[in-house]
Amino acid sequence: DGGITQSPKYLFRKEGQNVTLSCEQNLNHDAMYWYRQDPGQGLRLIYYSQIVNDFQKGDIAEGYSVSREKKESFPLTVTSAQKNPTAFYLCASLNAGVGEQFFGPGTRLTVL
């Protein structure tokens, strides 16, 4: 089955530590996205990548970094510079032909 996988589902981090969230897709989509979801605020775009080895900042990129070395993979690193990292993180990819984004199941990050 084609789809998007995110791991882990739950992640706990101590303050001051960097942590990397995994996102993998086998849909052969060029564009991929990372969103952050907080209660009552909807989804906010962190970073997006239109193609391998290219990515752009979204609306709330500070304290985050990404890489796109392979078409299938778009990992997100939450650095210690992110002041309030506890949130639900969603990865998505775009079927450009029909203009629809497909979402992974999400990773819930909690900073202890």
Next chain:
Amino acid sequence: GDSVTQMEGPVTLSEEAFLTINCTYTATGYPSLFWYVQYPGEGLQLLLKATKADDKGSNKGFEATYRKETTSFHLEKGSVQVSDSAVYFCALRRGTGTASKLTFGTGTRLQVTL
């Protein structure tokens, strides 16, 4: 910039009641409009979409009509079920291709009781 405004929730309905969740948008040009649904602890699933004015998107008994004159895309369902309990997000996308991005509303939680 682009924005999407949804009615605040939670919306609480009895099973078989009629549902309306309001969504209005601000954007230049002719955006595509979407409704996504999120069940507890899961990612978002596309529910329906409309790409031009007067288009009606429909899926699983849900409908929404792209009204450019009122910049609205209200979600409706004639008879809700307990299994429809979820958070519903309205979104718009301006532009096409890989450079286009989604702008989301804040989401509306629907609770359906027996």
